[in-house]
Amino acid sequence: MAQKRILLGVTGGIAAYKSAELVRLLKKSGHAVRVVMTRGAEAFVAPLTFQALSGEPVRTSLLDPEAEAGMGHIELAKWADTVVVAPASADFLARLAQGLADDLLTTLCCATEAPIVLAPAMNQAMWRNRRTQRNVELLQADPQVTLWGPDQGEQACGDTGPGRMLEPQALADRLNGACEGPLSGLRLVITAGPTREPIDPVRYISNHSSGKMGYALAAAARAAGADVTLVSGPVNLAGPAGVTRVSVVTAEDMLAAASEAVDRGCDIFIATAAVADYRPANCADQKIKKTASDLSLELVRNPDTLATIAGRPDAPFTVGFAAETTDVAKYANDKMQRKKLSMIVANDVSQPGVGFNSDNNAVTVFWPGGQQDFAPESKTALAGRLVSLIAERYRTARANQTKP
Ligand SMILES: Cc1cc2nc3c(=O)[nH]c(=O)nc-3n(C[C@H](O)[C@H](O)[C@H](O)COP(=O)(O)O)c2cc1C
Secondary structure (H helix, E strand, C coil): CCCCEEEEEECCCCCHHHHHHHHHHHHHCCCEEEEEECHHHHCCCCHHHHHHHHCCCCECCCCCCCHHHHCHHHHHHHHCCEEEEEEECHHHHHHHHCCCCCCHHHHHHHHCCCCEEEEECCCHHHHHCHHHHHHHHHHHCCCCEEECCCEEEECCCCCEEEEECCCHHHHHHHHCCCCCCCCCCCEEEEEECECCEEEECCEEECCCCCCHHHHHHHHHHHHCCCEEEEEECCCCCCCCCCCEEEECCCHHHHHHHHHHHHHCCCCEEEECCECCCEEECCCCCCCCCCCCCCCCCCEEECCCHHHHHHCCCCCCEEEEEEEECCCHHHHHHHHHHHCCCCEEEEEECCCCCCCCCCCEEEEEEEECCEEEEEEEEEHHHHHHHHHHHHHHHHHHHHHHHCCC
16 A cells, blocks of 8 residues: 555544544554644644644644744645545635635645545534535535545434544545445546647647546546546646556557556546547657748547557456537447447537536436436536446446356
């Protein structure tokens, strides 16, 4: 198991006492843990408790001249490879959703490029509150943020319902890469983002893919228990917590990295990447100068990552994505048959507000003998539903394969 540098944010909720146990479990697993507490958290647990358990000084204040002598908050934001906020209060969710940076923890969350995991904990009415739910939706649409929980059950105030923080052991297991869910024990390889095909040292051909759908699927598959490798073209997104990311640039790199990941063992391959179909036949060594005449580029076909993986004799269960502007069902079904896919997720990118670069998506999924429509919603919420359907179809396909 990879050792992580975990920045644990503790906010002012009654579950703050449980975070002391979380620090103990994370330290036991060999992770480095530094704790930042909000002023609210200090009312519930003394910083000394976290200092003793983490073996590191606890930071509580942003405007602390001594700690900030060397821009301590930026150093902390860069140090972390994962930020975990447990418990995450309703107030903290609201401030994070709005991008506030009015204390040390919110400022760190603004400054860090690391994935941010939130473990909400609050009274059930506070969790159900319309404004809290609006903040939760905003956070769910943020690819840097993953929410774990809350759980249902009996609460400290005597109510019963959603709002309990996941138990420290469950949080530690997830951080250690031992999530439980419909994809537990399965290995997924997911491609995401665009590719860049160089013309010369400063120019390239690419497309509008943001990678958001692939990253949301990787986070959802991880949360569903899968061991996930994300082969990503150049995007402006943080890798989801617990996911192994392999960064690539060109279509040829993408095929090589995806094939390598599949060679290592892969049950389900999901291709969301918008791989360039063509690349310049030659990449100039020097920047091509502007002249009085026109410039022609000769383009050659790129390898087809999806068809190559789906065509392997040991092909995994393969899910393709199709971005179409007309006759979506016809083209998607053709592509599924031509490329020997197990399923295809089709989106009509001509619809306003969904698809490329958007935070929302609406899709229709096809598989041999069936289809299901998914109404427009955030890519994060949609990713969770797609992962459930993919898990179900995978199990059905495997059960049919083993029938006598
Ligand atoms: C006894 C007590 C228990 C509380 N428990 C919670 C809780 O579990 N979850 C929550 O969101 N807020 C809870 N609150 C309210 C927060 O402490 C309050 O909203 C505070 O502003 C949170 O600040 P912080 O997010 O900066 O830590 C509680 C308050 C009190 C007095």
